[in-house]
Amino acid sequence: MKKRPLILVTNDDGITAPGIRKLVQVMQSLGDVVVVAPDSPQSGKGHAITLDATLYVNRAHTYTNTTPEYECSGTPADCVKLAIKEVLKRKPDLCVSGINHGSNASINVIYSGTMSAAVEAGIEGIPSIGFSLLDYDWDANFEGLEPYVKSIASNVLKNGLPDGVVLNVNFPKRGKNPYKGIKIARQARANWNEKFDKRVNPQGKQYYWLTGDFENLDGGEDTDEFALENNYVSVVPVQFDLTAHHFIQTLNSWEL
Amino acid sequence: MKKRPLILVTNDDGITAPGIRKLVQVMQSLGDVVVVAPDSPQSGKGHAITLDATLYVNRAHTYTNTTPEYECSGTPADCVKLAIKEVLKRKPDLCVSGINHGSNASINVIYSGTMSAAVEAGIEGIPSIGFSLLDYDWDANFEGLEPYVKSIASNVLKNGLPDGVVLNVNFPKRGKNPYKGIKIARQARANWNEKFDKRVNPQGKQYYWLTGDFENLDGGEDTDEFALENNYVSVVPVQFDLTAHHFIQTLNSWEL
Numbered sequence: 448m449k450k451r452p453l454i455l456v457t458n459d460d461g462i463t464a465p466g467i468r469k470l471v472q473v474m475q476s477l478g479d480v481v482v483v484a485p486d487s488p489q490s491g492k493g494h495a496i497t498l499d500a501t502l503y504v505n506r507a508h509t510y511t512n513t514t515p516e517y518e519c520s521g522t523p524a525d526c527v528k529l530a531i532k533e534v535l536k537r538k539p540d541l542c543v544s545g546i547n548h549g550s551n552a553s554i555n556v557i558y559s560g561t562m563s564a565a566v567e568a569g570i571e572g573i574p575s576i577g578f579s580l581l582d583y584d585w586d587a588n589f590e591g592l593e594p595y596v597k598s599i600a601s602n603v604l605k606n607g608l609p610d611g612v613v614l615n616v617n618f619p620k621r622g623k624n625p626y627k628g629i630k631i632a633r634q635a636r637a638n639w640n641e642k643f644d645k646r647v648n649p650q651g652k653q654y655y656w657l658t659g660d661f662e663n664l665d666g667g668e669d670t671d672e673f674a675l676e677n678n679y680v681s682v683v684p685v686q687f688d689l690t691a692h693h694f695i696q697t698l699n700s701w702e703l
Numbered sequence: 704m705k706k707r708p709l710i711l712v713t714n715d716d717g718i719t720a721p722g723i724r725k726l727v728q729v730m731q732s733l734g735d736v737v738v739v740a741p742d743s744p745q746s747g748k749g750h751a752i753t754l755d756a757t758l759y760v761n762r763a764h765t766y767t768n769t770t771p772e773y774e775c776s777g778t779p780a781d782c783v784k785l786a787i788k789e790v791l792k793r794k795p796d797l798c799v800s801g802i803n804h805g806s807n808a809s810i811n812v813i814y815s816g817t818m819s820a821a822v823e824a825g826i827e828g829i830p831s832i833g834f835s836l837l838d839y840d841w842d843a844n845f846e847g848l849e850p851y852v853k854s855i856a857s858n859v860l861k862n863g864l865p866d867g868v869v870l871n872v873n874f875p876k877r878g879k880n881p882y883k884g885i886k887i888a889r890q891a892r893a894n895w896n897e898k899f900d901k902r903v904n905p906q907g908k909q910y911y912w913l914t915g916d917f918e919n920l921d922g923g924e925d926t927d928e929f930a931l932e933n934n935y936v937s938v939v940p941v942q943f944d945l946t947a948h949h950f951i952q953t954l955n956s957w958e959l
Contacts, residue, residue, distance in 0.1 A: 494749030691940035
């Protein structure tokens with residue numbers, strides 16, 4: 448019989464988030480799970496790594512009896528690096544990150560700690576998936592996600608992923624109707640229209656809170672945003688070779 | 704006569720870094736410069752944004768008399784957002800970030816605060832360039848960079864950049880010989896071989912420092928790493944549509 452796969456689970460909402468609890472539960476049906484996740488919320492940390500501060504890793508005893516769990520003081524990318532080099536005894540067969548409380552579709556992939564953890568594992572040559580639900584609530588409704596999470600993870604375990612590619616999976620917020628299925632999609636062209644909320648602190652000094660409205664600038668029907676708006680689960684293959692290959696020829700014609 | 708272009712200058716090493724001073728000086732010959740840069744070092748912050756903390760912006764009086772300069776308590780991406788929405792009176796014609804003390808070639812682009820600032824401006828539709836020197840020293844030698852910085856920035860001001868593309872410019876560390884010229888390149892496939900430096904704090908608790916060795920896994924002669932090793936300035940066009948378009952067809956054939 449084939450050995451059970453080793454699955455690393457992480458996230459960016461922190462080890463106590465309901466989303467990671469759900470992900471751990473689903474992964475336990477597919478393999479041997481080890482959790483290495485941030486000890487505090489790390490949303491919006493992008494691909495930050497900790498260069499100028501110390502990192503702590505503690506065994507977390509409170510969650511499951513069967514699964515080793517570790518909480519780390521760093522960013523999601525730090526967690527993956529520490530898991531691979533210091534915590535796990537061998538390279539995992541799969542890394543899953545999430546389930547994030549909130550969208551990582553379209554341009555959000557750039558800011559996402561969840562996806563950066565998945566990308567970090569991808570850089571290390573580990574097949575990797577980020578899962579997110581379009582519901583920012585701590586008590587988000589994760590009902591109905593399980594078969595999709597399981598099917599996508601099983602397929603990645605079976606087929607692997609090409610070098611340099613990880614998956615970005617987003618689920619629509621749960622409404623009355625069940626999801627219509629999965630759409631393989633591309634990242635929609637979109638933007639955040641930032642609005643800074645200006646306030647004055649008790650010492651009389653002005654400060655800002657970053658807020659904003661999401662704006663989908665992409666009319667395409669093959670995008671993640673289109674899939675999600677139509678109650679499909681979106682799966683976008685994401686790469687970390689950022690080269691804009693299509694522009695190299697033009698650049699070569701510039702007089703530099 | 705055409706109006707002088709408005710140029711936003713930022714970085715990730717902080718507003719007092721010699722690299723940004725050099726960049727300000729070169730940009731002053733090309734247009735009206737405004738600096739909005741972090742008030743503290745932000746290396747390795749990737750595309751982090753500040754969602755859970757306050758942001759401050761202060762006029763910095765100490766640097767130049769002719770150029771308005773602002774220091775911001777956030778990440779490089781925060782600086783660009785704040786500059787565009789709160790500090791500048793109109794959308795800048797160019798955003799330049801750097802000159803970073805250290806490489807942002809190959810996989811470093813993912814972790815780089817310098818490049819994330821450039822990407823953030825790109826997302827906002829502003830032609831944008833990140834500049835980095837392969838010298839981590841605070842007293843890095845910026846001699847000989849100026850004509851290249853000026854030529855690349857002038858070309859971007861003249862030609863613009865396509866939607867969704869920014870430039871990642873890296874300079875070899877200065878040796879005895881002058882740079883051989885510019886190579887348009889692609890991002891080399893590379894990796895950091897992390898080594899965690901394990902220590903024990905005064906309270907007896909174990910902690911880690913993230914360290915590591917850079918490993919170029921790419922034998923290609925069209926990469927940024929190859930250009931830099933051969934004393935060329937590398938220019939990589941970078942995109943923030945992360946979709947791995949080449950894998951969409953295969954994914955569609957999976958039984959999901």
